Amino acid sequence: MSADAPVRTGTTPPAAPPPTRRSKSRVDTAFYVMLLPALALFTVLIVGPALAGMFFSVTNYVGYGEYSFIGLNNFLVLFTDPRILTSYGFTIGFSIVTVLLVNALGLLLAVGLNAKIRFKTALRGVFFVPMVVSGIVIAYVFNYIFSNSLPAVFTSLGIDAWGTSILANPSWAWVGVVIVTAWQAIPSALIIYLAGLLAIPEEVYEASSLDGASPWRQFTAITLPLVAGYVVINTVLGFKNFLNAYDIIVGLTDGGPGTSTYSVAMTIFTGFQTGDYAYQMANAVVFFVITVLISLAQLRLINGRGVSL
Amino acid sequence: MLVDGPPRGGISRRSLLKIAGLGAAAGALPLSLSGCAGAGGSSGTTSLRWLANKPEVLAAFDELAAQYNASQSAVTIAHDGTQASIVPQFVRGAPPDVACYNYNLETSNYVRGGVLEDLAPLPEAKTINPAYQDLVTQYADFEGQTSVLPWSVTAAGVIYNVELFADNGVEVPTTYAELTAACQKFQAAGVTPIYTTAAATWSLLQGIWDYATGSGADVPAFFEEKLAADAGQGPTFLETFSKPWSDAIALRTYFNPDFPSRQYADGNLAMGQGKVAMYLQGPWALGEIAKTDPDLELGTFSLPMTEDPDDRAVRVNLDLALWVPTASRSVGDAKAFVQWLMQPDICNGYNQQNLAFSPIQGATGTTDPRTAGLAPYLEAGAIYQGAGTFVPNTIPLANYIQGALVDGDAEGMLRTLDADWDRLAKRSALS
Known part of the structure; x- marks a missing residue:
C-alpha cells in the first residue's frame, strides 16, 4: 500500500557514495540501480507488448502472415457490435455488484475478526484460504456445487423451483459468477480492513464508551470514518480486478448460457484463438482507455481522502 | 495469408522475423551438428x-x-x-x-x-x-x-440404445414425425428420449446443430454460395435453416430436464447406465460409454429432420x-x-x-x-461437413446454440448469426 515509497534520503545507510558524486545529486544512484531490473522487465513484458497491440489495432493482422493498415475500421465496427457492447455491459455491472458485496462482507468479517473472540488466529487463517486457491479450481468446484449439489438439496427439500442450476439460467447466471468471485476476493479486502482496524487506537473506543456510545454508534462514528481510506483502496483494487474477470467465468459458465456472462477479457482473448487478433486488439485498446478513466476517477477520490495507494 | 515470398522493399516485419530466425538457426547449428555426430559418420539418412x-x-x-x-x-x-x-x-x-x-x-x-x-x-x-x-x-x-x-x-449420428428401442417397440425413425412419435413413446415409458449436455457447448455444435441443419437443409450448397457472396448478400442463415433449427429446438421437451447444466461426462454416464434412448454424439463417445457398460448394445442412425427419408444425411469430417x-x-x-x-x-x-x-x-x-x-x-455419398465447422471461431456459435436451446428462440439466434457473419465479412476477415 506504500509501494510509491518516495526516495527517503534520511534512511540512506551509512555507507554513503563517494564524495565526488554527492555534489551532483543528493539521490543515491543505488536507488536507480535497484529500480532498473523492474523497469526493464516492465518495459519488455508490459509496455512493449501493449504498444505492439495498439499498433496492430489499426491493421487487419490475423496473428501471422501479411497485414495492411485499415485505419480506425476496427474501432468503428467495434462500437456497432452488439456482442462487444453486451460484454461491456455485463462486465461493468458485474464489477459494481461484486465490489459492493466484497467491501460490505469484507468489512463485516474484519470487524468480527478484530473483536475479542476465541480462536481469532485460527479463524483469520480459515478466512484467508480462498485467496490462495487458484481461481479456476474454485470455479470448477463451485460449478459442481451449483450444478449438482444445490439442485439435489433443494429438490429433496421440495423446493422444485430451485432444483435447476443457477448457472444454466440466462437471467441469473451472473449471480453465480458474483458469488464465486466475491468468495475468492473477500479475503484480500478483509486483510486490508483488518490492517485498517488495527491502526485505530484503542483509546478512542474507550473514550467513546465512557461517553456512553453504543457499539453501533461506535461503528458509524469511529470505525467507519477511520477506515474510509481503506474502503477507497479496496474499491480501486477490487474494481480493477473484477473488470479483468476471466478464469472464474471460464470455469463456471464459459460465458453462457448463450453469451450472457461473456466478459470483456474473454472476448479479447478469443482474438488469439480465432485469428481475429487485430479486431480484439482494438477492443483491448478501448478497454484499456476505459479502465484508465475509471482508475483516474477513483484516484481523484483517493486524493480527496488523504490516503495513498 | 501465408504467402511466402521476398520482402517487398524496406525492412518488413517478415524480413525482421527471418533475420531473427537466421540468428536462432545459427545458434542451433552447433547443437544439431553434435546431435548428428552419433549417427555414424555421413550415412546420408x-x-x-x-x-x-x-x-x-x-x-x-x-x-x-x-x-x-x-x-x-x-x-x-x-x-x-x-x-x-x-x-x-x-x-x-x-x-x-x-x-x-x-x-x-x-x-x-x-x-x-x-x-x-x-x-x-x-x-x-x-x-x-x-x-x-x-x-x-x-x-x-x-x-x-x-x-x-x-x-x-x-461419421457421426444419433447413438441409440438398441435394447430400449426393442423393449418399447420403437423402430429407428426415418422422418421427423417418426422421431417425435418415438420420443413420446419413450417419455410415456419413463425413459429419457434424448440426453443433451448443454453445459459442454461443443457437444451441441457438433450434435443437434450440425445434424439438424445437415439433414434439414443443403449445408454444402449454402456455404458455397455464402462464402462466394459479398457482405450482406447471398442466402441467410435465417431463411435457410429456420425450419430445421426451429424443429430441432422443439425437441428440447424430450431432453433430460436438467440438460442446460449437464456436462459431456454426465451424458456418457447416463447413456452407459442404459437410462437413455438417444444421444447426439460422435463415435468418440462410444469408448467413453463403454467404460460404464462395455456390453451395452448401441447403434447409430442419421437424425431425420424432414418427412422425406431420402433427405437424411450423415455428418462427416x-x-x-x-x-x-x-x-x-x-x-x-x-x-x-x-x-x-x-x-x-x-x-x-x-x-x-x-x-x-x-x-x-x-x-x-x-x-x-x-x-x-x-x-x-x-x-x-449422402454426407456433409457440419454447418458449425464452416463458421469462423470468432463467432461464438456454440454459445449461441446453447442460448437458443435454453430460451427456445431459434429465429433470434439465426438473426444474430446473420448479423455477426455480415459484420465479419465487412471487416474482410473472411476471404
Whole structure:
C-alpha cells in the first residue's frame, strides 16, 4: 500500500557514495540501480507488448502472415457490435455488484475478526484460504456445487423451483459468477480492513464508551470514518480486478448460457484463438482507455481522502 | 495469408522475423551438428518430422513410423505427437515435413495460402473417393490443386440404445414425425428420449446443430454460395435453416430436464447406465460409454429432420488428412511416405480399427455394429461437413446454440448469426 515509497534520503545507510558524486545529486544512484531490473522487465513484458497491440489495432493482422493498415475500421465496427457492447455491459455491472458485496462482507468479517473472540488466529487463517486457491479450481468446484449439489438439496427439500442450476439460467447466471468471485476476493479486502482496524487506537473506543456510545454508534462514528481510506483502496483494487474477470467465468459458465456472462477479457482473448487478433486488439485498446478513466476517477477520490495507494 | 515470398522493399516485419530466425538457426547449428555426430559418420539418412498428434492414436502412429523406417533405409520418419499449434511453425518457416492432421477450417488456411505441395500427380490420389476429396475444397482451394489427401473419415449420428428401442417397440425413425412419435413413446415409458449436455457447448455444435441443419437443409450448397457472396448478400442463415433449427429446438421437451447444466461426462454416464434412448454424439463417445457398460448394445442412425427419408444425411469430417508443406526438407521423400500411408492395407486397416471410414474407393469401412448404421449414407455419398465447422471461431456459435436451446428462440439466434457473419465479412476477415 506504500509501494510509491518516495526516495527517503534520511534512511540512506551509512555507507554513503563517494564524495565526488554527492555534489551532483543528493539521490543515491543505488536507488536507480535497484529500480532498473523492474523497469526493464516492465518495459519488455508490459509496455512493449501493449504498444505492439495498439499498433496492430489499426491493421487487419490475423496473428501471422501479411497485414495492411485499415485505419480506425476496427474501432468503428467495434462500437456497432452488439456482442462487444453486451460484454461491456455485463462486465461493468458485474464489477459494481461484486465490489459492493466484497467491501460490505469484507468489512463485516474484519470487524468480527478484530473483536475479542476465541480462536481469532485460527479463524483469520480459515478466512484467508480462498485467496490462495487458484481461481479456476474454485470455479470448477463451485460449478459442481451449483450444478449438482444445490439442485439435489433443494429438490429433496421440495423446493422444485430451485432444483435447476443457477448457472444454466440466462437471467441469473451472473449471480453465480458474483458469488464465486466475491468468495475468492473477500479475503484480500478483509486483510486490508483488518490492517485498517488495527491502526485505530484503542483509546478512542474507550473514550467513546465512557461517553456512553453504543457499539453501533461506535461503528458509524469511529470505525467507519477511520477506515474510509481503506474502503477507497479496496474499491480501486477490487474494481480493477473484477473488470479483468476471466478464469472464474471460464470455469463456471464459459460465458453462457448463450453469451450472457461473456466478459470483456474473454472476448479479447478469443482474438488469439480465432485469428481475429487485430479486431480484439482494438477492443483491448478501448478497454484499456476505459479502465484508465475509471482508475483516474477513483484516484481523484483517493486524493480527496488523504490516503495513498 | 501465408504467402511466402521476398520482402517487398524496406525492412518488413517478415524480413525482421527471418533475420531473427537466421540468428536462432545459427545458434542451433552447433547443437544439431553434435546431435548428428552419433549417427555414424555421413550415412546420408534424411530425417523427416511427421506431425501426427491425434491424442487417442499416438501409439498407432508410432507403430506406423517404425514399420516404415524398417521397410526402407532412405529416410527416417520421426513421429511428432506434440499438441503444439502449427501456425507458428509455418511462420518460422519450419513446418512439419509431412503431416497427418485433422482437416478443418483452420487447416484449410494452408491450402488457401498455397503453402502445400500439389499431390495430384501421385497415383494414390486417384484411388480416393471423389465425394471425400470434395470435402477438402468445400473449405478452401488453391488453383485447383490437390493439396490434401483424406486419410480417415469419421461419421457421426444419433447413438441409440438398441435394447430400449426393442423393449418399447420403437423402430429407428426415418422422418421427423417418426422421431417425435418415438420420443413420446419413450417419455410415456419413463425413459429419457434424448440426453443433451448443454453445459459442454461443443457437444451441441457438433450434435443437434450440425445434424439438424445437415439433414434439414443443403449445408454444402449454402456455404458455397455464402462464402462466394459479398457482405450482406447471398442466402441467410435465417431463411435457410429456420425450419430445421426451429424443429430441432422443439425437441428440447424430450431432453433430460436438467440438460442446460449437464456436462459431456454426465451424458456418457447416463447413456452407459442404459437410462437413455438417444444421444447426439460422435463415435468418440462410444469408448467413453463403454467404460460404464462395455456390453451395452448401441447403434447409430442419421437424425431425420424432414418427412422425406431420402433427405437424411450423415455428418462427416476429415478426421485425418495427409499433406506435405512446400517448405518440407525433402518433398520427394515426404511424398513417398504419403504414398506408403495411402496403401489400402495400411489406410483401411487403421480406419477399421478406429471406428472410422477409409476414403479409398471401394474400401469396406468400419464393421463395428455401433457405427455400421452410418455406412450406407457414406456409400451413397449422402454426407456433409457440419454447418458449425464452416463458421469462423470468432463467432461464438456454440454459445449461441446453447442460448437458443435454453430460451427456445431459434429465429433470434439465426438473426444474430446473420448479423455477426455480415459484420465479419465487412471487416474482410473472411476471404
